Amino acid sequence: MPVDKRYIEIMDTTLRDGEQTSGVSFSPSEKLTIAQLLLTEVKVDRIEIASARVSDGELAAVKAITKWAKANGLLNRVEVLTFVDGDVSVQWMQKAGAKVMNLLTKGSLNHLTHQLKKKPEQHFAEVAAVIALARKKGLECNVYLEDWSNGMRHSREYVFQYLNFLQQQPVKRIMLPDTLGVLTPAEVHDYITQIVQRYPKTHFDFHAHNDYDLGTANVLEGVKAGAHGLHLTINGMGERAGNAPLASAIAVLNDFMPTVKTNVAEASLYSVSKLVETFSGFRIPANKPVVGENVFTQTAGIHADGDKKNKLYFSDLMPERFGRQRKYALGKTSGKANIENNLQQLGIQLSDPDLKKVTQRIIELGDKKEVVTQADLPYIISDILDSNTIEEKVRIENYVLTHSKNLKPSVTLRLSIKGEVFEEHSQGDGQYDAFMNALKKVYKKQKQELPALSDYAVRIPPGGKSDALCETIITWRWNNREFKTRGLDSDQTVSAIKATQKMLNLI
Numbered sequence: 401m402p403v404d405k406r407y408i409e410i411m412d413t414t415l416r417d418g419e420q421t422s423g424v425s426f427s428p429s430e431k432l433t434i435a436q437l438l439l440t441e442v443k444v445d446r447i448e449i450a451s452a453r454v455s456d457g458e459l460a461a462v463k464a465i466t467k468w469a470k471a472n473g474l475l476n477r478v479e480v481l482t483f484v485d486g487d488v489s490v491q492w493m494q495k496a497g498a499k500v501m502n503l504l505t506k507g508s509l510n511h512l513t514h515q516l517k518k519k520p521e522q523h524f525a526e527v528a529a530v531i532a533l534a535r536k537k538g539l540e541c542n543v544y545l546e547d548w549s550n551g552m553r554h555s556r557e558y559v560f561q562y563l564n565f566l567q568q569q570p571v572k573r574i575m576l577p578d579t580l581g582v583l584t585p586a587e588v589h590d591y592i593t594q595i596v597q598r599y600p601k602t603h604f605d606f607h608a609h610n611d612y613d614l615g616t617a618n619v620l621e622g623v624k625a626g627a628h629g630l631h632l633t634i635n636g637m638g639e640r641a642g643n644a645p646l647a648s649a650i651a652v653l654n655d656f657m658p659t660v661k662t663n664v665a666e667a668s669l670y671s672v673s674k675l676v677e678t679f680s681g682f683r684i685p686a687n688k689p690v691v692g693e694n695v696f697t698q699t700a701g702i703h704a705d706g707d708k709k710n711k712l713y714f715s716d717l718m719p720e721r722f723g724r725q726r727k728y729a730l731g732k733t734s735g736k737a738n739i740e741n742n743l744q745q746l747g748i749q750l751s752d753p754d755l756k757k758v759t760q761r762i763i764e765l766g767d768k769k770e771v772v773t774q775a776d777l778p779y780i781i782s783d784i785l786d787s788n789t790i791e792e793k794v795r796i797e798n799y800v801l802t803h804s805k806n807l808k809p810s811v812t813l814r815l816s817i818k819g820e821v822f823e824e825h826s827q828g829d830g831q832y833d834a835f836m837n838a839l840k841k842v843y844k845k846q847k848q849e850l851p852a853l854s855d856y857a858v859r860i861p862p863g864g865k866s867d868a869l870c871e872t873i874i875t876w877r878w879n880n881r882e883f884k885t886r887g888l889d890s891d892q893t894v895s896a897i898k899a900t901q902k903m904l905n906l907i
């Protein structure tokens with residue numbers, strides 16, 4: 401029988417806690433773009449976009465977002481962190497056009513006593529006054545219990561006294577932060593269970609931090625224990641080690657909590673991660689689950705082989721769910737199956753001998769610590785197929801190229817023509833020019849002319865991701881006709897020399 405799933409509200413706080421990542425600051429237009437994407441594409445329920453009073457730039461950002469949200473009927477989903485400061489935050493909220501305030505209050509006796517130096521009753525009265533004022537001005541109130549986790553560990557009586565008090569207040573949600581990211585999953589489960597059982601009619605959000613890398617595990621336990629909402633950030637940005645990452649938390653809830661649902665669109669998680677990465681300059685680690693560059697790439701040949709046979713290395717965490725694609729790395733450990741998978745994705749078929757040559761070339765590049773990407777493959781293949789069709793009568797045996805400050809580049813070149821070996825030394829304006837000058841000397845002594853170089857183009861495989869390969873395409877003029885040769889290598893001069901050797905074998 402289908403069971404009614406419990407709905408979990410997702411509040412994204414990338415633009416508030418996420419912006420507390422050291423070194424990160426979003427411009428108002430970046431904040432607006434991210435806010436729009438989060439509410440309309442990613443479909444989180446709520447966003448926390450700033451702290452009140454911070455700066456003029458922050459005020460401009462909040463104004464821009466609230467204006468857009470109001471025009472689109474989304475204003476009650478946009479939240480701002482505010483403070484127990486009389487009427488200051490409330491006035492700021494009004495100036496910014498915001499309607500939902502997340503009031504920061506003290507969730508542990510330690511914080512209350514040593515930071516605010518107040519007694520609980522004093523704090524509660526001040527909180528009540530701000531809430532009353534905010535409600536009078538038409539604002540909705542959620543309340544944060546800062547340092548709630550340590551409150552539960554060391555001053556539980558205070559936490560329950562405060563929660564009892566809040567039951568009498570016109571508060572929509574109570575937010576339970578593990579401010580220092582110190583809780584274990586078992587504690588999260590225990591503390592949230594106690595709270596939701598005691599206050600069954602109150603909405604509780606859980607706000608995890610990731611200091612022990614337990615953020616995602618903790619939000620899972622929070623939901624299992626009955627939390628109604630979660631605070632998450634894109635790419636796990638946030639104060640210190642960050643918050644629980646949105647993408648991981650959603651994947652975990654979808655795969656391990658069949659009794660709950662969220663409204664988040666998995667397919668948009670990768671693109672929003674990339675956008676936030678670009679705007680924030682905060683790089684996504686390549687191994688970050690769901691959104692990291694490497695997390696859907698199989699590197700070991702044995703994995704690629706198993707995937708080809710019966711999808712043996714697949715799990716429920718399929719890349720397509722997140723708008724991504726499985727990749728098979730190309731390098732010295734990748735082997736034939738990885739290369740075949742890449743060729744299949746590119747729609748290319750090769751004979752066995754050519755496949756062997758391609759595999760060999762990739763292993764050689766891998767040995768040189770070069771990273772080969774799928775975009776490099778057509779270049780490698782065309783280089784190999786080109787070489788297949790050219791009979792090698794001229795071979796460049798060795799060369800030494802020099803490049804020193806204030807001295808002309810020079811070359812010592814040894815090449816063989818139909819088995820006979822020649823050696824020359826020369827200088828030039830660049831290394832390749834020096835190489836060509838030495839080559840011309842050899843051919844002049846043979847009373848042979850060389851084609852004239854009429855164009856020289858260098859490119860890297862598209863996408864700019866490859867650090868492995870560079871292709872030089874040289875156009876030659878010879879007997880009133882033009883022809884091109886290509887050379888491929890990780891070094892630009894060497895790729896030009898390879899293109900030149902091909903020319904020598906064509907004339």
Ligand SMILES: CC(C)C(=O)C(=O)O
Binds near residue numbers: 417547577579580
């Ligand atoms: C500022 C507060 C709400 C916070 O982020 C925390 O306590 O973790």
